[in-house]
Amino acid sequence: MHPGSPWQVAGFRVLFTASTLSQFGTNVGYIALPLIAVSALEASPGQVGALATLSTVAFLVIGLPAGAWMDRMSHRHVLITADLARAALSASLPIAWWLDVLTLEQLYLVAVLNGCATVFFDVGSQSVLPQLVGRDRLVAANAATMSLIAVGNVAGRGAGGGLVQVLTAPVATACTAGAYLISAVRLTALPSTPAPRSSVRPARLRTQIAQGVRHVLGSAELRALAFTATLNNFGSQIVNTMLPVLFVRELGYPAATLGLFWAVGGVGLLLGARCARPVADRLGHGRALAFVGLCLAPASLTLPFIDRGAGLWLAGAGYLLVMFKTGMDNVLGVSLRQRMTPDALLGRMNATFRTLLTGALAVGSAVAGLIGELAGVHVTLWVGACVLATAFLPVFLSPLRMRRGLDVTAH
Template sequence: MVPQLCGLVTGNPHPRRTGQHRDFGVLWLSDVASQFGTAVHFVAIPLIAATVLEAGPVEMGLLTAAGTAANLLIGLPAGAWADRMRRLPVMRYAEAGQALLLASVPIAWWAGALTYPHLLAVSLLCGAMFTLFEVASQSYLPSLVARVDLPEANRRLHTSRQVMHFSGRPAGGALAQLLGATNALVASVFGFVASLLLLGRMNRERPAVAVQPRGRLTEEIGEGLRFLFAHWLLRPTTLFSMIHNFFLNVYVAVNVLFLVRDLQLAEGSVGLLLSVTGAGGILGGLTTRFWSNSFGTVRALIVVTVLTTPFRLLVPFADRGWALSLFVVGVFVGGYGTVVFAVLQVSLRQSVCPDRLLGRVNASTRFLTWGVIPLGALAGGALGALLGIRAAIMIAAVGMTLACCLLFVAPLRHLREAPEELLSAEADLTRIVGDEPDRDRHDEPDTSAR
């Protein structure tokens, strides 16, 4: 059973200082404010492109790609930087940058100077700030809570994020309908400013992790990549996430156009329907502990994904009237499974990765799994223009479903939990990334007892 999180709920004594318990609470609140800002501009920026600037499928695909292109451009160096520098200042600068960039959009519109290239540039630069924040935040968390408590900490963070998606996206749609899509971005700016102020209240004198001696940047990046691909638990889950995210963003690139043009729904309804994924994610975050307790962390990754992903095949059959429920069920169940998988995957990665490599391994994972997002978005825009929006969504659903096959590789399918020898930050790296466990060897982990 996952322990209660370091004194945050039960007040149980723990080796970590009380100030660190407080800092996790501040980090949690800051993340809530930041995710509200992200949820609002997730809806507002595509609506500005579609309704104010009259963008087509290709332009929408480019806009979605721009928002995640930073994962390809700076994803790997961001991890090395996170291991070189204190991570809390990086998080603060990233939030300040997003607030300033998003504020420029309504200002330009009020001045009658808003253009599609401006919106594209804001999306690209906000994506860069978001990448820096996420890499630093995921690497900072293990310094605030014990490794055994990481699943619970990640569950709380992911659940609150989904709550913000659930509330922020319809709020963004409602604000866009009442005030205009450009004015709705002001609420997003306030969210990032609130996050910045909260981060400023965190313990200033304590570094997130000991700053590592600087070597050649390429060598440091390569060390993180080698660890990730040599690790027989992290490799298959990362490859699955790559393919799943590619096809998920084929869908994301055209889903607003699908709702606005094919189904002819109003902005408020679009925001509400986009929040359905968040509702599924909330339930996923709340029930992650059930899956890990029932099946074990490793096996739950497979079971949840295989059971939930095929529901995405319902989405392209959605239409006005009762058939709109197909959209709701498909994205709700799909969002549920995605969040459960994400919580278990990031907790597993944080648990088996040594502290000195954590920033680079997190960034390498993000580079690979998020780096395909702009490629998927570009493919979605192209498929929408060539084959039609429904056909693009069907291709996306089939691709995500087939990606589940990657999770059945040995030895992943034979394990309930990660072997104990991998759950130490001080474990020998050769042992961690060495040969996969042989089921016939006498020192095989006793998976049947887990």
């Protein structure tokens, strides 16, 4: 094992294996939840958009306060509690279905509360990572983490489509509940990493939130990273919200085909995450973000051509390239922002990013539902594809384009 490897750190191994289970549960649920709405409850495109919006709206409501709270709380306890909450919420769906009392309103409620728990899990896991592995191992640790997310997209979404096909969507969510529960048990072995102590009396919550926002938006490089990632999420969510309606209802594909299409994106994420470090070593971290975006982002314009023939293969290839770019963005962008942020601000910085990024998912879902109702699914796909094709521009037009390394002065 390489002497600088994060795998030497026991706490990182615990976090990684727990996150593996959590990612599996999240990705099975990613397919199962909208398919419950579409197939079991006969939801309209607008209702599917509303469900996707509610799944992510929590970041807009509590994202920024959650970052300030995470800088004061035990990361371990928060992560365990979040997983237990998500397990209970997911388990409620197959129980309600079995009792024949499942409704769209329950689906909405589960989506909102599950989103709240996810806020704390995502902010907590990104905030604890630098404390577990140290800043010199961040790129390797983030590459492993983003590779995990990519594998989760392949295995979880592929398995999710298969489970929905075999067991029905409500029963598939029982697997989601089980994965979250086992993840919570695994996290009990995570070392305690208390927030940095200070002799200065803690500032008011509003002041702490403002400090995190100013840290991100006051830096040209962090601001560019935030805006590019926000646009990428906004465009992706517009597309992904309509895919269940397009695949299952309009084109008549089985759920497994939708899962396989999303799994292709997971392969792209994995390849991008694995290639991020060698490409950055050759081009420089900022240059890799800028020029890979310039070359690959336009591939998103193939997505509206999905049909029952060659268009599906063309869109699949384009989706693979777009997600390759996203995988590289995730590794290099997260590593840069963690390296540029002091420990005392990590929770608030991560919460500011997550609020922008996941807020974009909420807005993207609502926009997709609205356009889908008014103009149809294919127009919605074109809107999302155009946003994705131009999302790289904030980074490309910023000082990041000339950055070579992770150090603050590495230009």
